[in-house]
């Protein structure tokens with residue numbers, strides 16, 4: 063199984079692809095953060111009970127951008143469940159891989175706590191203010207033999223992020239980049255794409271999970287990724303779990319060689 067099991071989207075396909083996706087999908091009207099009023103709760107992902115500590119006070123103590131990381135967002139646990147308990151080309155390629163870097167992990171780090179057992183090294187990254195609680199959550203949910211590291215990587219300060227990452231990776235190449243619910247704001251797209259491209263080589267697979275909200279932001283994102291020489295594959299609905307079919311979309315990208 064390989065990326066070619068998914069649908070290749072070229073520049074001329076973006077408009078039709080996005081139009082059909084929004085016409086065919088059952089969209090969620092909620093903002094997309096995990097529906098819990100509490101700061102501490104447990105979410106079941108298959109056999110795993112993941113302890114979550116998020117920070118509503120963190121959201122209110124910061125103004126402007128940069129607060130979304132204090133919450134857990136819906137698409138991450140759904141993706142973790144799909145990767146751990148379903149057979150499909152992406153789980154086939156991911157299981158047993160080397161280095162995984164997640165961009166915008168958020169305070170909960172649910173992918174680090176679940177998928178790190180399937181790779182040799184999982185590096186969770188985010189902006190500085192998110193990292194303390196991220197470290198606590200990852201520690202509370204540490205699985206036996208999981209090798210997880212936490213690195214500060216702000217897409218608006220790529221040089222600093224890359225230097226932090228290089229010290230952690232010690233020349234190892236990145237096999238997978240994961241980014242879940244990081245595409246929601248037009249302003250961030252160029253920064254996110256530049257950061258992603260900087261850490262990719264020609265073999266790296268970038269997996270981006272999106273909650274379907276603003277279709278213009280999604281179209282802009284896909285067009286910009288294609289402009290920056292990424293090939294774009296859409297994971298068709300037939301592969302997805304029933305939960306992911308409800309208003310989410312998964313893309314895989316690889317740099318054109």
Ligand SMILES: C[S@@+](CC[C@H](N)C(=O)[O-])C[C@H]1O[C@@H](n2cnc3c(N)ncnc32)[C@H](O)[C@@H]1O
Pocket residue numbers: 128129130131132133134135136137138165166167168169170188189192215216217218241242243244250253
């Ligand atoms: C909607 S949250 C998703 C968090 C997490 N992936 C999840 O699914 O729960 C978006 C994430 O992107 C991060 N983010 C936003 N702007 C960023 C930037 N300039 N550099 C790095 N991370 C950023 C936020 O801190 C936050 O963790």
